[in-house]
Amino acid sequence: MASIIEFFNALGRYDFLQSALITAIMVGMMSGIIGSFIILRGMSLMGDAISHAVLPGVAVAYMFGFNILIGASLFGILAALLIGFVAAHSKIKTDTSIGVVFSAFYALGFILISMAESATNLHHILFGNILAVNDADIMTTAVVLGIVILFVTFFYKELLVTSFDETYAKTYGLKVQLLHYTLMLVLTLVTVSALQTVGIILVVAMLITPAATAFLWTDKLATMLVLAATFGVISAMSGLYFSYTFNWASGPAIVLVAALLFAISFIFSPKQAVFHFGKKPAKEVD
Amino acid sequence: MLTIKNLTVAYDDTPVFTDVAVTFDAGKITGIIGPNGAGKSTMIKAILGLIKSQTGVVEYNDHSIKSVQKQIAYVEQRKDLDLSFPINVFDLVLTGTYGKLGLFKSPGKTERAASQAALAKVSLTDFSKRQIGNLSGGQLQRVFVARAIVQEAEIIILDEPFVGIDLQSETAIMKILKQWRDAGKTIIVVHHDLNKVSRYFDDLVIMNHGIIDFGPVAEVYNAQNIEQAFSADLSSVLFTVKEDAQ
Numbered sequence: 430m431a432s433i434i435e436f437f438n439a440l441g442r443y444d445f446l447q448s449a450l451i452t453a454i455m456v457g458m459m460s461g462i463i464g465s466f467i468i469l470r471g472m473s474l475m476g477d478a479i480s481h482a483v484l485p486g487v488a489v490a491y492m493f494g495f496n497i498l499i500g501a502s503l504f505g506i507l508a509a510l511l512i513g514f515v516a517a518h519s520k521i522k523t524d525t526s527i528g529v530v531f532s533a534f535y536a537l538g539f540i541l542i543s544m545a546e547s548a549t550n551l552h553h554i555l556f557g558n559i560l561a562v563n564d565a566d567i568m569t570t571a572v573v574l575g576i577v578i579l580f581v582t583f584f585y586k587e588l589l590v591t592s593f594d595e596t597y598a599k600t601y602g603l604k605v606q607l608l609h610y611t612l613m614l615v616l617t618l619v620t621v622s623a624l625q626t627v628g629i630i631l632v633v634a635m636l637i638t639p640a641a642t643a644f645l646w647t648d649k650l651a652t653m654l655v656l657a658a659t660f661g662v663i664s665a666m667s668g669l670y671f672s673y674t675f676n677w678a679s680g681p682a683i684v685l686v687a688a689l690l691f692a693i694s695f696i697f698s699p700k701q702a703v704f705h706f707g708k709k710p711a712k713e714v715d
Numbered sequence: 716m717l718t719i720k721n722l723t724v725a726y727d728d729t730p731v732f733t734d735v736a737v738t739f740d741a742g743k744i745t746g747i748i749g750p751n752g753a754g755k756s757t758m759i760k761a762i763l764g765l766i767k768s769q770t771g772v773v774e775y776n777d778h779s780i781k782s783v784q785k786q787i788a789y790v791e792q793r794k795d796l797d798l799s800f801p802i803n804v805f806d807l808v809l810t811g812t813y814g815k816l817g818l819f820k821s822p823g824k825t826e827r828a829a830s831q832a833a834l835a836k837v838s839l840t841d842f843s844k845r846q847i848g849n850l851s852g853g854q855l856q857r858v859f860v861a862r863a864i865v866q867e868a869e870i871i872i873l874d875e876p877f878v879g880i881d882l883q884s885e886t887a888i889m890k891i892l893k894q895w896r897d898a899g900k901t902i903i904v905v906h907h908d909l910n911k912v913s914r915y916f917d918d919l920v921i922m923n924h925g926i927i928d929f930g931p932v933a934e935v936y937n938a939q940n941i942e943q944a945f946s947a948d949l950s951s952v953l954f955t956v957k958e959d960a961q
Contacts, residue, residue, distance in 0.1 A: 451776055469797075471797075583819060586810075586816075586821065586822070589810070590813055593800045599764070600764070644801065648846040649802075649803070650802060650806075652801075655802050713736075
């Protein structure tokens, strides 16, 4: 208990901790929202791939001193296109194509990063260092959150219908591919924002775990988005607390909280068929 | 009238069919029958623009099919869908209004009322709040028919709509198809149960890697065509009894 009070005291005293908290909240929200679409589209592996594939972009941005969002977006989209291209023009299945492309990008990024920066920075990129966010990082994160909210608001019905029934969307002439690659671009931006918070290796957990937890509690997409964002925020805030108090790396701390929330939901949520402590939802009353 | 001219579709250079020509009349329910792998689904996917054709054109009243894309409703096979998706019956039917709404417009009162009315037509008003995974096969199929109703299309294409559903749902769907026909729409049904052919359809397209024959059921549903599309055995089972009775 004492440590929680101390955490709040520190929060009042230290700017860096306030910055970290604001960033954590924003990253929790955006990854929950975009993550919901990723899991509903059965693209968890793709989420993982894109988050790793941005690494060379990050390295190049460091080397030449331009905005990391630009470098990462470039490589994120390049990876998404390449994955699509290989899958479409060979007999290789998409998951295999994802595996080949993302590991190559990641390896390239790894080498570029070690050429460009010290080992400490690599560690931070891989595992997150939320306590080191600066004002520019907060601004970038806020811009990305804005983009995510605008994207999902304006294209809510298109995202819904393509996630649920892509064939139907195609029959009425929706540009399904364009929407897919736009989503990949937004995913890349989210990945870069989450990079500082949880690190590249665990970005996928931030995308998937809060969304999967939300999925267990609701049958409505809009509710799922709100819940996923909420679980993301709770995980990020609690993770920050553990990171500050016990000096854990912020990424693993946040991800463990998210996993704990999932485990609790797995046991108690109404949709879970394994354990039913409450009333079973009505089924097949014809 | 929906017209297909010299249509060729191939997967990996193996043609499913070549130079297919066939017409579908408005105000008719047309069945497409043929053995597995005959190219029935491939043909409707080519009409819908879901797959590329090597040659050929599809036209609706002399317009290219692309230009009237929003006039086509498609009731696909249910097995291809994720039934755990967080969407309820009403919201699924509402997606039928998305095509004509276009980008940046949300469904409003008109669209919601249309969806409600369509649900009533398939007798599923009481199920509107239910998650789609908690429906029987027949109920779910009726939900997709309701979505086609709100699309207000001129051409309605159904792929195996009666597979694995109860008789009550089958009758309800057939009733809707007849209402569409009487409203002058073009209805195309991929079908495999030969027993109900004469009861359900006005016209028939018989396929086996190409068109064996097409036209009014009374003219083309005969022993010779069925033998050619399926097998002599099946043909004799279906038609010998009939000929004996005559």
